[in-house]
Amino acid sequence: MSGVTFAERRAAMGFCLHCWTTLLLLAFLVWASFAYLSLDLSRLFSAESGRGMLQFVLRFFPPDTSAEFLRKIAKGTLETLAISAIGTLLAAGAGLLLALPAAGRLGSVLKAVTRFLLNALRSVPELVWAALMVLAAGLGPFAGTLALALHTAGVLGRLFAESLENTPPEPARSLAESGAAPALAFLYGTLPAITPQLIAYSLYRWEMNIRMATVLGFVGAGGLGQMLYYELSLLHEAQASSVIIAMLALVVLVDAASAWVRRRQMRPGG
Amino acid sequence: MASSLQQPRLRDPDALRRAGWALLALLALWPLLLIAEFRPAELFDARNLAVMGGFLGQFFPPNLSGDFLAFVLKATMETLAMATAGTALAMLLAVPLGLVLTHSLSVSRIGPAPDRGAGEALRALARMTLLLLRGIPELVWALLLVRAFGLGPAAGVLAIALTYGGMLGKVYAEILESGDTRPARALLESGSGRLMAFFYGLLPGAGQELASYTIYRWECAVRASVIMGFVGAGGLGQLMDQSMKMLNGGEVSTILIVFLLLVLLADALSVFLRKLLA
Amino acid sequence: MSFELDRVGLVHANGQAQGQRALRAVSIAAARGERLAIIGPSGAGKTSLLRILASSIRPTEGRVSVLGSHPWQLGGSELRRLRSRIGFIHQAPPIPPRQRAITAVIAGRLGQWPWWKSALSLIYPADIAGPRDQLARLDLADRLFDRCDRLSGGQLQRVGVARVLYQRPDLLLADEPVSAMDPALADLTVSQLHAEAQSRGVTLVASLHAVDIALRWFPRVIGLRAGEVVFDLPPEKVSESVLRELYASETGVLPSQDNQPFNPPVGAHPADDAPAGGARKPVAPPRVI
Numbered sequence: 001m002s003g004v005t006f007a008e009r010r011a012a013m014g015f016c017l018h019c020w021t022t023l024l025l026l027a028f029l030v031w032a033s034f035a036y037l038s039l040d041l042s043r044l045f046s047a048e049s050g051r052g053m054l055q056f057v058l059r060f061f062p063p064d065t066s067a068e069f070l071r072k073i074a075k076g077t078l079e080t081l082a083i084s085a086i087g088t089l090l091a092a093g094a095g096l097l098l099a100l101p102a103a104g105r106l107g108s109v110l111k112a113v114t115r116f117l118l119n120a121l122r123s124v125p126e127l128v129w130a131a132l133m134v135l136a137a138g139l140g141p142f143a144g145t146l147a148l149a150l151h152t153a154g155v156l157g158r159l160f161a162e163s164l165e166n167t168p169p170e171p172a173r174s175l176a177e178s179g180a181a182p183a184l185a186f187l188y189g190t191l192p193a194i195t196p197q198l199i200a201y202s203l204y205r206w207e208m209n210i211r212m213a214t215v216l217g218f219v220g221a222g223g224l225g226q227m228l229y230y231e232l233s234l235l236h237e238a239q240a241s242s243v244i245i246a247m248l249a250l251v252v253l254v255d256a257a258s259a260w261v262r263r264r265q266m267r268p269g270g
Numbered sequence: 271m272a273s274s275l276q277q278p279r280l281r282d283p284d285a286l287r288r289a290g291w292a293l294l295a296l297l298a299l300w301p302l303l304l305i306a307e308f309r310p311a312e313l314f315d316a317r318n319l320a321v322m323g324g325f326l327g328q329f330f331p332p333n334l335s336g337d338f339l340a341f342v343l344k345a346t347m348e349t350l351a352m353a354t355a356g357t358a359l360a361m362l363l364a365v366p367l368g369l370v371l372t373h374s375l376s377v378s379r380i381g382p383a384p385d386r387g388a389g390e391a392l393r394a395l396a397r398m399t400l401l402l403l404r405g406i407p408e409l410v411w412a413l414l415l416v417r418a419f420g421l422g423p424a425a426g427v428l429a430i431a432l433t434y435g436g437m438l439g440k441v442y443a444e445i446l447e448s449g450d451t452r453p454a455r456a457l458l459e460s461g462s463g464r465l466m467a468f469f470y471g472l473l474p475g476a477g478q479e480l481a482s483y484t485i486y487r488w489e490c491a492v493r494a495s496v497i498m499g500f501v502g503a504g505g506l507g508q509l510m511d512q513s514m515k516m517l518n519g520g521e522v523s524t525i526l527i528v529f530l531l532l533v534l535l536a537d538a539l540s541v542f543l544r545k546l547l548a
Numbered sequence: 549m550s551f552e553l554d555r556v557g558l559v560h561a562n563g564q565a566q567g568q569r570a571l572r573a574v575s576i577a578a579a580r581g582e583r584l585a586i587i588g589p590s591g592a593g594k595t596s597l598l599r600i601l602a603s604s605i606r607p608t609e610g611r612v613s614v615l616g617s618h619p620w621q622l623g624g625s626e627l628r629r630l631r632s633r634i635g636f637i638h639q640a641p642p643i644p645p646r647q648r649a650i651t652a653v654i655a656g657r658l659g660q661w662p663w664w665k666s667a668l669s670l671i672y673p674a675d676i677a678g679p680r681d682q683l684a685r686l687d688l689a690d691r692l693f694d695r696c697d698r699l700s701g702g703q704l705q706r707v708g709v710a711r712v713l714y715q716r717p718d719l720l721l722a723d724e725p726v727s728a729m730d731p732a733l734a735d736l737t738v739s740q741l742h743a744e745a746q747s748r749g750v751t752l753v754a755s756l757h758a759v760d761i762a763l764r765w766f767p768r769v770i771g772l773r774a775g776e777v778v779f780d781l782p783p784e785k786v787s788e789s790v791l792r793e794l795y796a797s798e799t800g801v802l803p804s805q806d807n808q809p810f811n812p813p814v815g816a817h818p819a820d821d822a823p824a825g826g827a828r829k830p831v832a833p834p835r836v837i
Contacts, residue, residue, distance in 0.1 A: 004676045011693045012650065014671045030358045033351035037423045056418045082305040123530050127409070127497045131514050136322040142307045215409040218501055222307070228410065232417060248405050377624070380604055456642035459604045460715065461632025461659025466666045470655045474644035 060241040069239060072227065073246045080223035080250070083141050083216070084209040087148030092202045094149065095156030100186075102161035118161070121154025126212050130221040141222030148209050148216070159201045163194045207258050214247045224250070321517070328519025332527060341509065342528050349505035349532070352423045352498075353491035356430025360491075361484065363403075363435030368442030370396045374451035374472060375464045396439075403436025412498040426503030430491050441483055449476045482544045489540040496529055506532070549616070550719060550751040551601055552577040556610030558596050558775075570596040571607070571775045578753070583745055585766035586755040589795050593775040594755035595639070598721045601753060602636045603627065615718055632659025635717030639724040641708030645697035649688070649707050652696055653679035656715035682710040685740050687733070701728035709737055713744055720745060722754040726761070731806045734758070738765050758805035759791060 015023075101110040102118055129147035137143045172189030176182060217225020224247050231239040312318060369375060371393055378389040408429050415425035446468075454471030458464070462471075473480075499507015506529055513521035558571040570593045578584060586594050599605045600612060603619035612619060617630055635656070643652045654669050665674050673679070676692075683689045686706040696704060705728050712720065722741060726734035738754075742765055745752035756762045762769055763783040771778040771786075771794045778794055779786070791802055804810035 004680075008676055008680070008692070012673050012676050014648075014651070014673070030354060033354040033358070036347060036351040037355060037427065039355065039424055039427060053418060078305050082302040085302050086306045086308060123533060124526065125493060125497050127500055128510065128526070128529075131500065131511070135325055135514070135517075136318055137312050138318060140307050141305070142309060142312060145306050145308060211407060215407050218409060218413065225409075229413070232413060244406065244410060247407070247410065248402075251405055251407075377628075450644070452640075452642035453644050456636070456638060457655060457658060459602060459631060460634070460636060460656070461628045461630075462655070463628075463658070463663065463666075466658045466663065469667070469670055470647075470651065470658060471642075471644065474646045 059237040062238065063241040063245055064236075064238040065242065069242060073224070073242060076224040076227045076243070077246060077250060079141050080213045080217075080225075081210065083144040083148060083221075083223050084206060084213040087145045087213070088152055088202060088206040088209050090145070090149035091152035091156050091205070092198070094153040095160050096198070098153065098157040099160035099164055102157060103164035105164070105186075114157075115161075118154045118157040121150055122158065123154075124151065126151045126216060127219060130216040131219045134220045139220040139222075139226075144213060144216040144221030144223060147221060148212060152205050152209060156201060156205060160194075160198060163197045163201075164190070167193050203258075207254055210254050211251055214250065325517050325519045325522075329523040331520065332523040333518070333520035334524065338521060338524065342506070342525060345499075345504075345506045345509045345525075346528060346532060348423055349492065349495045349499070349507075352426045352495040352503075352505055353430065353488060353536075356427045356495070357434060357484070357488045357491050359427065359431035360434035360438050360487070363431060364438035364442055367396050367400055367435070367439040368446070369464070369468060371400065371439065371443040372446040374447050374454050375458070375468055377458055377464065380455065380459055400436045400439045403432050404440065405436075406433070408433035408494055409497065409501060412503050413501045416502045421502040421504070421508075423504035426495055426498040426505065429498055429503065430494060433494075434487055434491060438484065438487060442480060445476050445479050445483070446472050449479075478547050481547055485540050485543050485547075489536045492536040493533060496532075549613070550578045550580045550582065551615065552611075552613040553600070554611040554613075556600060556607045556612060558593075558600065558605065559608045561608075569775055571600070573610070574775075574777055575610075576770065576777065576780070578751055580751055581745070581749045582768060583742065583752045583766050584754070584768045584770060585762035586753065586770045586772055587757075587759055587762045587794070588772035588778075591774075592772040594772055595723050596775075597772065598636070598723050598753065598755055601719070602634050602721050603631055604636070628659065632715075633718045635712035635715045635720050637709050637712050637720075637722040637725045639705075639727055641704050641711075643696050643704065643707065645695070647696050649683065649694055649696060649699070649710075650676065650679045650692050652707050653682060653711045653714050656711040656713075660715075679710065679714055682713045683707070685713065686710055686737060702730070702733055705729060706733070706737060709741070713740070716748070718750050720750055720752045722752070724755055724757055726805070727757055729805075734761060734805050757803050759802050759810050760804040 098114050098118060100106060102114040104111045126147055129150050130144055133143035133146040133150075137146060167190055169190070171193065172185040175185040175189045180188070213223050213225075215225045217223045217227065218229050220226060220229075224243055228240055228243045228247070231237075231243060373379060376389060376393070411432050412425055412429035415428050419425050419428070449472070451472070453475070454467045457467040457471045495503075495505050496507040496510075499505040499509065500511045502508060502511075506525060510522060510525045510529075513525060553574055553576045556571060556574045557569070559569050560566055574597060576584075586597065588594055596605065600607050601614060603612070603614055606620050615630060615633055617626070619627060619630055622630060641652075650673055651669070654673055654675065658666050661669075661674075668674055680689055680692050683692055683706075686709060688703060688706050688710070691699060691703060691707075696707060699707065705725065709722075709725055712722075720741065725741070726737050729737060738761055741752060741754065744750070754762075754766070763786060767782055768780070769783050769786050770780045771790070773794055779790060781790070795802055802810040
């Protein structure tokens with residue numbers, strides 16, 4: 001059993017040089033972020049702030065479960081659902097209209113323009129749209145609906161355009177060659193093929209939009225979010241915690257419902 | 271007896287069904303439109319139009335004055351710092367929770383030992399915690415934390431840490447279970463501790479996927495940090511909120527442009543890093 | 549008493565084979581330092597038997613006693629300590645592909661080292677000479693720092709064996725440890741397992757597909773078929789008829805390491821010492837690893 005040579009020791013190092021430099025760089029960036037924000041974590045997690053946090057959290061219990069407030073919550077939930085539903089519906093319509101030029105069906109200039117437009121719509125977050133829409137349409141759920149419609153139109157428009165591009169053109173082409181007008185050839189030839197995908201995308205976005213709709217109210221766009229913001233500004237913690245529980249319940253229910261639907265679809269013959 | 275073969279049906283069998291569904295959809299749509307206060311006419315209300323028009327009119331040209339750009343730069347750095355610090359804290363939360371949750375490090379699954387119940391209970395607790403952290407939207411966390419810690423990026427960092435901690439924890443556990451778990455199991459069966467079984471048995475195989483998802487989450491955190499600013503958590507979002515409240519279209523358009531560029535940059539960086547890992 | 553199985557039975561609890569009976573009323577005992585080979589057709593339950601001995605699976609019936617303890621009556625940390633004294637060589641080594649051979653071998657002592665030593669070894673191995681020497685015994689020292697996905701099947705199997713040798717267990721269990729090796733390397737590996745068991749006086753139990761290796765190296769051969777022990781004999785008593793009865797449903801050809809039909813020797817065949825000049829030369833040229 002001889003000793004270990006120097007060459008063996010050098011080869012034994014488990015991390016190569018650029019692994020070390022990457023790790024050190026990342027660690028430095030994380031430290032720099034904390035330093036830049038002057039975040040004194042030790043103060044944050046001190047006993048004093050812990051006590052303050054505990055007192056703050058305790059003010060939220062018990063939640064307000066009076067019949068009158070529960071009615072308000074029910075109304076808020078319906079509002080949130082309505083915002084998400086109408087918003088997604090509008091977005092699907094607008095998205096389909098924009099998808100046609102975006103897929104290149106109406107020329108390459110229009111394609112570039114629409115693609116840019118769809119990207120712009122997508123890149124602005126829903127909340128920013130909501131703040132802008134409150135300026136345009138006033139406080140309330142209408143602003144939220146418009147915000148979701150605008151953002152989601154960008155998302156769905158791009159997804160629809162991709163579906164259009166990936167669908168075989170033969171059915172529409174053969175109809176056009178036998179004399180059908182282009183619009184009709186599209187309606188009879190292409191649309192039936194992509195409709196299942198369009199519906200799937202739209203339902204998926206609707207599910208995500210329900211989550212979004214709950215928070216759009218923070219800038220005044222209606223639904224449970226507006227209620228929460230309102231109650232918190234008045235320091236009504238008990239009411240606020242009821243709204244939060246309602247939000248949580250809504251999200252959990254929607255998750256469960258969509259999982260159930262997906263399971264049914266996957267079953268053979270379903 | 272006159273059979274249906276002799277008398278061809280002249281009515282579309284689907285017609286009634288389709289009409290029924292259409293009616294149902296309309297009946298459901300009407301109250302929804304009412305509840306959503308869908309009044310397109312309001313968009314063209316004179317007062318709203320004036321406000322909006324004036325606001326939009328100021329969009330061009332965007333405010334590119336030196337002073338303002340300095341503000342915007344500072345806010346951008348703040349946003350990036352928030353996203354990075356928040357994701358780092360989220361990992362701190364997610365790694366232990368994910369390790370506790372994942373089945374592939376469960377000793378009690380290798381033949382029932384007397385203290386099996388404790389392990390299962392701990393895993394259930396971890397799952398509940400992660401669910402709670404994820405289920406509450408990050409903006410709600412941000413709002414609550416602003417009330418608790420005051421305005422500023424601290425609330426945003428913690429809000430990202432909590433929500434993304436929940437998301438990362440769940441995905442980490444799933445990634446660890448979906449790969450090859452035999453190495454870790456073999457180490458557990460030969461008496462290794464759980465943490466070492468993770469480092470020697472799971473990490474070599476799953477490390478790349480874990481890192482890739484974390485980088486993706488960092489990119490999402492950049493966007494989330496901007497949004498949290500709207501409830502007072504600092505960064506570009508707070509700046510934009512202030513400018514909007516003052517109806518300063520020029521400033522808002524500058525910030526929007528910077529935001530779009532930032533998101534593009536973060537996206538490119540994330541794609542680059544993840545390709546580097548592969 | 550190294551281990552004792554008393555009417556042990558096992559019914560698979562989950563997975564593809566759920567509900568199927570793997571073992572039925574198996575009773576085997578072994579003293580410290582014994583060397584046993586387990587042979588039998590595929591699906592006989594060899595792996596299940598070894599895993600019960602390793603305290604990895606709990607039997608559905610019967611009692612198990614390993615290294616002086618009843619594993620399923622121990623608490624968590626005691627069970628862990630017991631398991632760290634048992635070494636298990638898997639047929640397909642459970643090693644992450646990207647791991648280096650040295651780290652894979654060092655993992656053998658994870659159950660014994662303090663946590664800081666194990667953690668440090670991820671970055672720089674706390675012991676280089678030890679794994680190197682174990683790999684050298686199996687003619688693999690030159691691959692010490694290579695990644696395991698660059699090794700062939702037979703080399704990877706030897707890394708798995710080296711890990712268990714490095715562990716220095718009190719009970720050595722091997723589940724078809726040489727299935728991917730050519731006859732020469734298989735001989736080397738089994739001779740090393742044999743040497744380890746003899747020099748440290750520990751018990752060795754190996755399940756083998758190749759009958760020739762079992763008869764050549766082990767003084768006690770157990771035949772397993774459909775989950776039951778069919779015989780428990782010294783190799784000289786294992787005659788051709790006994791073997792044909794064991795492998796009855798197979799193609800009629802008895803398996804051997806070089807894939808040539810195995811012809812059991814007619815007369816007595818001592819297996820206590822390493823075969824001297826009488827080593828079987830492989831009929832086919834050795835497979836290049």
